[in-house]
Amino acid sequence: MNSRSGAPARRGRPRSPERRRAILAAAAELALDGSALPTVDAIAGRAGVSRTTIYKWWPSPAAVLLEGLLDRFHASIEFDDDLPVRTALTAQVDALVGLLRDTPAGALLRRLMAASLADAATATALLDQWLEPRRHAAIRHLERGIATGAVRPGTDPALVVDLLFAPAYHRLVWGHAPLDDDLAEQVCALVWPAITT
Amino acid sequence: MNSRSGAPARRGRPRSPERRRAILAAAAELALDGSALPTVDAIAGRAGVSRTTIYKWWPSPAAVLLEGLLDRFHASIEFDDDLPVRTALTAQVDALVGLLRDTPAGALLRRLMAASLADAATATALLDQWLEPRRHAAIRHLERGIATGAVRPGTDPALVVDLLFAPAYHRLVWGHAPLDDDLAEQVCALVWPAITT
């Protein structure tokens, strides 16, 4: 009656933000000490919340985990358009490598990728909300490079971006080699000769 | 007088090879029309075999799937040492791309990678029996190139190999771009300038 805003006049008890945060935190903690996805039961128990509440707001533990991941690591995408293209791209790859190696994001992504490979909905969400924003930011840098002449015309930006980022994800997934400190720099060095004149 | 061979004088009823094959086939079929790993129950039902028989020989559906994968696609690794290094590597990458795109191996690997990300034993098996043989075959080619002078000294073969193969796996996993026909050729073209003088 009195809600003057454009919001659709919410009635009844409002959703508790504390519980939301508790659930996201609990899910992340459980995911980190257990190689599989946490169960809804476990998250509810750890967060001190009932199972029903989780089911009401998220379709699966993977969705909870993804929301938590994006909440904590939404940054690490945007970079200054004034930087030289190679510097900007190296910095992006390096930021990713650091994130995967030094923060919980790496482990969380592993769990989420596992869920993605078995569930289409999670796959779509993860692709749209995690990979694509980063891919397109990088592609935009390359297109800028082509426009300014710093990158050779005819270069396929999408392919180059895959070449730059894939090794980091590859090592995260397979674990056959470490995510070295200078991985970003070395990968860029291997690709650059081919895309500059 | 009897069993003269080196075989350790098998006692008891011998294992049925028909059933083994039926199980491998059933697992692969089920994996291909369902995005998640098949259950032991389902495999047993489809293969016309009892659950216990499966548990006796494999620790998990993932292990069944892996054995089936290796059985069917054990080739695709070895290449002629007389070929030029670039030709040989391009052929390897191309064989992988073709395998992932045109055969069930792609879908099977997706399921197995999902299992790997959640289960350490599967991860080890998959790494040791799938990725490492292919990685090392490629690394050997590069080392040959370094030895013959075709590849610049100081090149890190392991890193280069990751650069060559990672894009294919990356696209298989994320599905954000297709496994193009000329992917192998283009990837090699992007890396080659940096490792030749």
Add this chain to the structure above:
Amino acid sequence: MNSRSGAPARRGRPRSPERRRAILAAAAELALDGSALPTVDAIAGRAGVSRTTIYKWWPSPAAVLLEGLLDRFHASIEFDDDLPVRTALTAQVDALVGLLRDTPAGALLRRLMAASLADAATATALLDQWLEPRRHAAIRHLERGIATGAVRPGTDPALVVDLLFAPAYHRLVWGHAPLDDDLAEQVCALVWPAITT
């Protein structure tokens, strides 16, 4: 305003009494046409209930059966203290014989005794909830008889009660002789001379 009773303010969905009854009935029916204890699977199937529901409320099929038995045959214990001791005891034994011969209680008890002989928990439950109440009711009658002089002092009530009831159970278990109509009367007639003056 609401729940004024001493009940501890029950929360959550209340237990379904229909299902409880369906389970008890299904277990009894299955026990009666099969010489062994029914399996949890079978009870669940017959009752149209899930296995987990049964496991939640009972530790074993024997416990289900016992609860059903007590539900249906809780009576048959109490008798009028004003009756002469011999009349009262004969009536008790006769009620037992009739129960074992003419109602499902006989068959159910056979199954439960089988379970008792193999499982201590069932044995305790069956002893406490079936035999002991009946034994002590009979013992009380005999003690009354001793007090009033109708039964000879020095008589061991526990032993006499065993003598009175054991033949019925003996024939139920071994099946070597029928539970005759006049078994109770004849047994009492055989014991009475020894405990009266």
Add this chain to the structure above:
Amino acid sequence: MNSRSGAPARRGRPRSPERRRAILAAAAELALDGSALPTVDAIAGRAGVSRTTIYKWWPSPAAVLLEGLLDRFHASIEFDDDLPVRTALTAQVDALVGLLRDTPAGALLRRLMAASLADAATATALLDQWLEPRRHAAIRHLERGIATGAVRPGTDPALVVDLLFAPAYHRLVWGHAPLDDDLAEQVCALVWPAITT
């Protein structure tokens, strides 16, 4: 052609009596430390014999146990016909009480009665080979008593025998009271007045 005995000219390897004994012993031992019937697997393992051998000669663990029981306790039935009837019967009941209380026979019988209550074949075997011989020996004593006038005419021997033996089995099965040393004597004392003039 020359086998002169009635035996049907046995050919091939004869059955091993050592193994038979080892199986009987193993079954008895396992039955005594475990409240349920031993499994065929367990017996085979303990006896150092293959499962197949057991299945070849016995239909079930209960049959093994019964054969072992009869082997060890075949005596305890026959008594001197010259003894007074009451003395002879008291001795029989006392022998049973002692057997059930002081030897493994008690525990073995408990297991076998459990099996009997669930399996008709076992029930028949146990009744025919254990209970009936003992019952009839006792009945014969009573009939002798009736013939000689020591027992009152019109007495039902079968019922009296049940009265005498049932309490011992009753206490073995239910465990609600101990198998006292003087149980036999007291039971006979309670029955005797009614069957003598």
Add this chain to the structure above:
DNA sequence: GTCTAAACGAGACGGTACGTCGTGTCTTCGG
């Protein structure tokens, strides 16, 4: 001395039931 049929050992196999865990839904009450 062979020959041979049965006993025996080893182990694969199809079943059935077990008891547990996690899922997702539903029901009831309280804030």
Add this chain to the structure above:
DNA sequence: CCGAAGACACGACGTACCGTCTCGTTTAGAC
């Protein structure tokens, strides 16, 4: 309307025995 508590159906788990089977090996007696 949010949330807690908990009942419930369902499906898969991995294990334990069951009883049957198919091999190969052993062995006492018949020839």
